[in-house]
Amino acid sequence: MDVRRLELLREFADRGSITAVAAATHRTPSAVSQQLKLLEREAGVALTEKRGRGLELTGAGLALADTARRIAVAIESAEALWLEFKQSPRGSVSVSAFPTAGQMLLPGALRALRDEEGLEIVLTDHDLPLPDFAQLTADYDVVIADSQGIPAHWNENGLRCVPLMIEPFDVALPAGHPLVEKTVVRGTDLVDEHWIGAPVGYPYDRVLERLGATVGREPRIVQRVMDNLIVERLVAAGIGIAILPRFTTRSHGNGIVTRPITGLPAERQISALMRADRAERPSVRRVLELLAVEAERVVAGYRTVGER
Structure with missing residues (x-):
């Protein structure tokens, strides 16, 4: 089987459509379809089947796509080994x-x-x-x-x-908030607070979900914002408190103070x-x-x- 056609099958498995594969590999959709048909002929079994207006892989196609991934790894590994002998x-x-x-x-x-x-x-x-x-x-x-x-x-x-690193989350508070006096904040300290939340599904949002489960009450989220710099400004303005990452939150001289959270996973x-x-x-x-x-x-x- 042609290795280049196997790579196209792998791309189809990863991207899900002929059009996406064509765009990614700088080919026309008809050229991609033709190459997959040739691969199917070489394999001797059906690799794709129609589903609605599009195509999807058969069981044989999925198995061959997985084989194509292993072949790609082996090729890159061999080339990497050779390059180590030749150059940086x-x-x-x-x-x-x-x-x-x-x-x-x-x-x-x-x-x-x-x-x-x-x-x-x-x-x-x-x-x-x-x-x-x-x-x-x-x-x-x-x-x-x-x-x-x-x-x-x-x-x-x-x-x-x-894995590269673990980053803890802290609670961000306005500089004059009563909880600033604490060195560590517990979930029960946060029951009555208003929150600047993250979009649903983001790691910060999952911390608030766990907080709700811990204290038995859903947090009162007044805004949901993706950009952490905006969140910091909203916290500083007293609109609500927030969960923010420890290593990149600017908590000195900008109107907010951060405190570690204890009693629930926050990282x-x-x-x-x-x-x-x-x-x-x-x-x-x-x-x-x-x-x-x-x-x-x-x-x-x-x-x-x-x-x-």
Whole structure:
């Protein structure tokens, strides 16, 4: 079977439509369909079937797409091994990051790359309406994602998930709020508060769900806002309190104070997601190393400040 046709089948499995595969691979839809038909002829079994107005993979097609993923990983692994004998990591690595991860991890990583000739990061920032970062791995070499725990589908369909850091969440309060006097805030302290919430499904929102389950009452959410800088301003104005990430929240001299929460899980996992074959590239592996170094520096820096 032609490896290039197998790659098209894998793209169809990941993207779900001929049109999407054509756009991603710079082909026409008819050219993609023709190549899949040729692969089907080589395989000797039906790989796709009509479903409504579109196509979907048969059982044989799904199995062969999974085989195509393993072949892609093996090819990238072999090329990576060979490149290690020939040269230092080179090339362009596309990285998608959500805003606060970009603030924490990317300046240092980009600065470190100045000394590594031939290797570059091409950065895109994404703050998804619904935080399903796995869908971005089709278009970016590395996707920096946040979650509470590791979703099961992040370890499926040929994806690789590399944990980078754990970031705690704190409660953000207006500077004159009575709870500022406490060093640690309990869930029961927050029962009667008004909240600036995050969009439904985001890690901050899940903390509020757990808070409601803990105290037996749903939090009173007066606004839902995605941008953390806007949330900080609303908290400072006394509109409500909020759950915000510890390492990137500006809580000095801007009208808000943060306090740790005790009694319920309040943290997020920040990870790097990628297709398993791309994870074998020396350039991608080097970028992951730089991101891991930055994550360790951020966590260690906060500990040092906290110990003063």
